[in-house]
Amino acid sequence: MTKELDFDAVVIGAGLTGLYQTYRLREMGYSVLGVEGSDDIGGVWHHNRYPGARVDSESEVYGYFWNEELMQEWNWSERFAAQPEVLEYIHRAADIMDIHKDYIFNARVKKAVFDDENNYWTLEFEQQYRAPVTARFVFSALGPLSAPQMPNVPGINTFKGESFHTANWPRDPNGFGPAALDFSDKRVAVIGVGSTGVQVIQEMAKVAKNLTVFLRSPNWCTPLGNGPMTQERMDYIKSNYHEFIAKCDASIAGYTHEFIPKNLFDVPKEERDAKLEELYKGPGFSLWLGAYQDVLSDPVANKYVSEFVAQKIRERVEDPRTAELLIPKDHGFGMKRVPLETDYYEVYNQDNVSLVDLNTTPITRITPDGIQTTDTLHEFDVIIYATGFDAVKGSWNRIDIRGTDGVALKDAWADGVTTYMGMQCPGFPNFFLLVGPQSGATFCNIPRCSALAVDWLSEMMAHAKETDIQRIEPEPDAAESYTLYCTKLMGKLLLGQTNSWFTGINKNIEGRDKREVLLFVGGNPRFREYCEDVTRNDYKGYVMS
Structure with missing residues (x-):
């Protein structure tokens, strides 16, 4: 049967x-x-409601292209949409699909x-x-x-203050974004400097009494290039969605960025440097997915671009020692996912922000009062784990x-x-x-x-x-x-x-x-x-x- x-x-x-x-x-x-x-x-956009969460794809290419009604009715408010807006978009799409x-x-x-x-x-x-x-x-x-993956550190559950993993952030019970938490008088720690860490660090630096960043593996970060989405641009996008779709489908990673069909050293130095300067400013993954065709495959070309981005970090971070800690030494530009940022490096110039190098002084355990490293106990009111995923x-x-x-x-x-x-x-x-x-x-x-x-x-x-x-x-x-x-x-x-x-x-x-x-x-x-x-x-x- x-x-x-x-x-x-x-x-x-x-x-x-x-x-x-x-x-x-x-x-x-x-x-x-x-x-x-x-x-x-909503998936990740339902869970990852930490302050600063947003897409690193241009808003117009992040979403559903198969539904004409949705494409024509929806207006993005920013060039790179923030988490609440993305989640609202998903809910609207779900309504259309019933x-x-x-x-x-x-x-x-x-x-x-x-x-x-x-x-x-x-x-x-x-x-x-x-x-x-x-x-x-x-x-x-x-x-x-x-x-979500927590760090492999003992004592996490002994901490007496508040602690959050960015992928399980408290939610606004009446909206699509994060809960209204007040960090203004708090000593805040952030562990992790990947894409999520960079986004949350930018926001915490604006509001926390003191922010301490625990850094183990720095990343090559480049400017997001965000800004308001004008109605004129939104109207243009709606009239030309076929063009954006075609560009996405022709590109290596489904974005509108396309690699320059030339090798880096085949271009005169003045011209190549000017192009890197232009791409560095964004928007989005312009430098990662829109540079010269050999940057991600040729070690010499990659080293050249890596040094270009390293110099940008040195220019933006006032303390030379801090700048060097923020420059990756174990991989070249684009070898890992490139976090996109808005004034991230300038955060480290603020008086309320400090950096702990975990390669020099590793975390030994979390205590009831904070984070114990090999050299001292750092006391906190809040610990934020931006430690990513399995x-x-x-x-x-x-x-x-x-x-x-x-x-x-x-x-x-x-x-x-x-x-x-x-x-x-x-x-x-x-x-x-x-x-x-x-x-x-x-x-x-x-x-x-x-x-x-x-x-x-x-x-x-x-x-x-x-x-x-x-x-x-x-x-x-x-x-x-x-x-x-x-x-x-x-x-x-x-x-x-x-x-x-x-x-x-x-x-x-x-x-x-x-x-x-x-x-x-x-x-x-x-x-x-x-x-x-x-x-x-x-x-x-x-x-x-």
């Missing part, structure tokens, strides 16, 4: 990608349930088990009051930066996902991730990854690039529906071949030779000190070509039955 399943498909996650995937499946006639661990939609009704909330998936004989998944939840759910297909839109694969590792023969996905990935197209793993039929390891959308402007992946998968699911396919899984050889392709592409870029979350390194997690290939860095157009080739050849690399 065939078991009657609860749903045709389950989508895990209610961020931008999960909402769109749920919508596409529903509109195609699948019975679909969206499950979300939190209490509402998607809330397709989700259950406070439903965090604990375990997912595949029935190999009958080709379906059973999902169990951390909440005991949630009954298990069965479905033929599972789409996991967990997000590459959604598993990136890219962490969200999947935190769920017990069992494929054929009861093999755990975490164990299958223990010696390195292997996927086919970043969408499926051998041994895990009917289980799809969205914006995960080796996906074309992860090293990319996620809303745009993940929509392309969702659209491709949705075409596959339409084919499955038409032909009554019950099981989809990748051939092991196809997955090995694709992963080797990702490895070769990664090897061409200097970032593949750098320790970062791009390459799976995380100093806060034991055993995460070996580089692995987590990204597809071949660029948006190349990934689309790969997908189109698979489709043209009757979904080659997939076994469907």
Whole structure:
């Protein structure tokens, strides 16, 4: 007797990608349930409500391009939208999709088990009051930066003051932004200087009585170039969305920035320096993703640009010793994700801001009164942990996902991730990854690039529906071949030779000190070509039955 399943498909996650995937499946006639661990939609924009949180993509290219109504009605207020506005946008998109009704909330998936004989998944939840759910297909839109990571330091729970991780910031109960917290008379510590740390440090420096930044691994930060979005520009964008979409789809990372088709040293010094000066001022990732074509692959060209940015830091930070601490020594410009900033370096010129170099005086423990380093106890009223995430694969590792023969996905990935197209793993039929390891959308402007992946998968699911396919899984050889392709592409870029979350390194997690290939860095157009080739050849690399 065939078991009657609860749903045709389950989508895990209610961020931008999960909402769109749920919508596409529903509109195609699948019975679909969206499950979300939190209490509402929005994904990272629902959780990451820390002061200063905002997009580092230009507002007009961050969002949904498939809905004409939304594109024409929505007016962004800034060139780089702040978190409350992004979350409001997501809620408006959800209204247009009428998607809330397709989700259950406070439903965090604990375990997912595949029935190999009958080709379906059973999902169990951390909440005991949630009954298990069965479905033929599972789409996991967990997000590459959604598993918060605390530092590996003893005593965190002994601190008597207030403490926050930026990814679990207190929320405004009546709005889309952060809770109204008062730091004006507080001694505040911020641990971490990645993209999030930079944003929150800028804001804390404006309001805290004293701010102490604990720095271990400085990053190359460049100006955001933010400002108000004029109505004239918004009108132009609405009239020319096709142009912005085409630029995003032609670029390596789904932005409107394009590399200059020349090598750095083929350009006269005066001209190249003037161009770097122009790109440095922004907007957005102009210098990272719009400089000369060899800057991210040629060590000599990269060193030249790194020294250019280092000199900018020296010019902006008054104390030479502090400036040198803020200049990365372990990687060149663009080898890690480049944080974008607004007067970040000037913060260190303020009397209320101090810097602690953790390479010289590491943290030994958190105490009831503050942070103990090897040389002294720093006392605080507030500690802010801007220590990031267990990136890219962490969200999947935190769920017990069992494929054929009861093999755990975490164990299958223990010696390195292997996927086919970043969408499926051998041994895990009917289980799809969205914006995960080796996906074309992860090293990319996620809303745009993940929509392309969702659209491709949705075409596959339409084919499955038409032909009554019950099981989809990748051939092991196809997955090995694709992963080797990702490895070769990664090897061409200097970032593949750098320790970062791009390459799976995380100093806060034991055993995460070996580089692995987590990204597809071949660029948006190349990934689309790969997908189109698979489709043209009757979904080659997939076994469907």
